[in-house]
Amino acid sequence: MFRWLVDNYRTFLWAFALAVxxxxxxxxxxxxxxxxxxxAPVPIEIIGQSSNLVFSNTLPKEVDVTLxxxxxxxxxxxxxxxxxRAILDVSGLSxxxxxxDLQIQVDARPVQIVSVSPKTVDxxxxxxxxxxxxxxxxxxxxxxxxxxxxxxxLEPLTVVVSGAQSQVEKVSRTRVSIDLNRIRENYDQxxxxxxxxxxxxxxxxxxxxxxxxxxxxPVSQQGGYRDVAVKVTTLGRVASGYRLTDISVSPPVVTxxxxxxxxxxxxPGVLETQPLDLQNAQDDITTRLxxxxxxxxxxxxxxxxxxxxxxxxxxSSVTISSxxxxxxxxxxxxxxxxxxxxxxxxxxxPLPLLDTLTRQSVRVxxxxxGLTEGIYxxxxxxxxxxxxxxxxxxxxxxxEISLTPLDVNTPTPTAKx
Numbered sequence: 001m002f003r004w005l006v007d008n009y010r011t012f013l014w015a016f017a018l019a020v021x022x023x024x025x026x027x028x029x030x031x032x033x034x035x036x037x038x039x040a041p042v043p044i045e046i047i048g049q050s051s052n053l054v055f056s057n058t059l060p061k062e063v064d065v066t067l068x069x070x071x072x073x074x075x076x077x078x079x080x081x082x083x084x085r086a087i088l089d090v091s092g093l094s095x096x097x098x099x100x101d102l103q104i105q106v107d108a109r110p111v112q113i114v115s116v117s118p119k120t121v122d123x124x125x126x127x128x129x130x131x132x133x134x135x136x137x138x139x140x141x142x143x144x145x146x147x148x149x150x151x152x153x154l155e156p157l158t159v160v161v162s163g164a165q166s167q168v169e170k171v172s173r174t175r176v177s178i179d180l181n182r183i184r185e186n187y188d189q190x191x192x193x194x195x196x197x198x199x200x201x202x203x204x205x206x207x208x209x210x211x212x213x214x215x216x217x218p219v220s221q222q223g224g225y226r227d228v229a230v231k232v233t234t235l236g237r238v239a240s241g242y243r244l245t246d247i248s249v250s251p252p253v254v255t256x257x258x259x260x261x262x263x264x265x266x267x268p269g270v271l272e273t274q275p276l277d278l279q280n281a282q283d284d285i286t287t288r289l290x291x292x293x294x295x296x297x298x299x300x301x302x303x304x305x306x307x308x309x310x311x312x313x314x315x316s317s318v319t320i321s322s323x324x325x326x327x328x329x330x331x332x333x334x335x336x337x338x339x340x341x342x343x344x345x346x347x348x349x350p351l352p353l354l355d356t357l358t359r360q361s362v363r364v365x366x367x368x369x370g371l372t373e374g375i376y377x378x379x380x381x382x383x384x385x386x387x388x389x390x391x392x393x394x395x396x397x398x399x400e401i402s403l404t405p406l407d408v409n410t411p412t413p414t415a416k417x
Contacts, residue, residue, distance in 0.1 A: 035114055037064055041065075044062060044088055045087050047088070053126065054128045055123055065086065069106075070110065077108065084106050085105045094125070127164075128164070131160070131168055136174065136176075138175055143180050143184070144183065145255055148220060150217070153216040154213055163205055168206055174193050174194065175193070175194045176213050180217075191213055193210075228253065230249050245310035245311065245312050247309045249307050251302075254291070255300040283311055286307075313353070323342060331368070337404070338400065340396070345364065353388060357386060365383070366378050
């Protein structure tokens with residue numbers, strides 16, 4: 001047996017190689033290889049980073065990966081993209097500049113990595129340092145006239161700035177900013193901390209703990225000053241058929257002052273305007289009015305208020321009964337019979353306009369253009385000759401039209417005069 005193997009080993013090897021080739025060919029034809037780029041970029045994972053080192057530059061977050069693999073492996077990757085990983089291993093590296101190739105791992109076989117973009121990552125590692133800093137408060141604007149601010153309260157008073165040494169060393173101060181913007185009440189907000197260099201520019205790439213500071217600034221009214229509401233007084237009534245829709249005043253609150261605080265405090269909290277004349281008004285009114293001030297009282301700022309009054313016609317409806325229907329478009333060789341010959345029309349619009357309507361203001365027609373002999377059910381059309389008045393409905397809204405051959409003894413219907 002052994003001698004037979006020795007004498008025939010070449011034949012045996014050729015047979016084995018041929019069998020393997022046949023097997024590979026059959027597998028490949030059933031599960032062909034494909035070269036494709038992953039549909040979604042692969043996120044970069046960083047491992048081995050020392051706790052006292054940080055990246056001082058921005059790293060790419062993901063890479064494009066092209067693979068060659070059988071269709072069955074591609075199906076696995078599509079079902080679970082996490083099979084493919086891109087790893088940046090910084091284990092054992094010290095501070096300084098570095099350049100490393102990304103490690104692509106695919107938890108499936110067989111796979112060939114065709115290309116990675118970017119393949120190499122350039123980065124710098126720096127010592128992680130922290131710095132505790134007091135918070136500066138920047139106040140912009142002023143409170144409303146007659147108000148004053150108290151002592152500000154910050155919580156906390158200091159923050160910790162951390163990051164790469166080169167960035168933290170740029171930080172010269174931390175700050176929060178508030179804008180009083182003529183406020184009349186206490187300021188109570190949590191504000192984001194700004195990290196600034198010596199030129200007042202924001203320093204990026206560092207973290208602040210905590211990120212926000214709670215700021216409380218008491219605001220109180222000075223003696224002799226008081227905020228009071230404005231009430232618009234009116235005189236007369238709008239025109240008949242019109243209504244007053246609204247009255248607005250700006251500002252709705254004014255600040256008053258007196259050298260005697262007791263006079264200010266004795267007021268009811270409301271100041272009236274001089275009368276707004278509405279007599280026979282038919283349009284919106286826009287004007288400025290003075291305030292009726294008690295003796296010893298003055299207004300801080302603008303001495304008049306802006307007043308707007310809305311005046312609109314009263315909407316109503318009216319019914320025009322037994323309006324005759326006008327026939328148009330009747331062929332010359334046809335006779336027409338309609339039933340009914342008159343309709344009722346409900347119109348809506350401003351009451352002053354409805355009061356002016358006459359029968360000549362409305363036209364009801366039925367268009368028979370193109371119709372031949374027969375019986376039809378048609379809806380009349382209504383034309384209102386007064387603007388802003390509309391036809392809401394027609395009663396009845398369908399009439400019967402009977403068209404017959406014209407009898408020489410039957411007079412031809414004429415249009416409504």
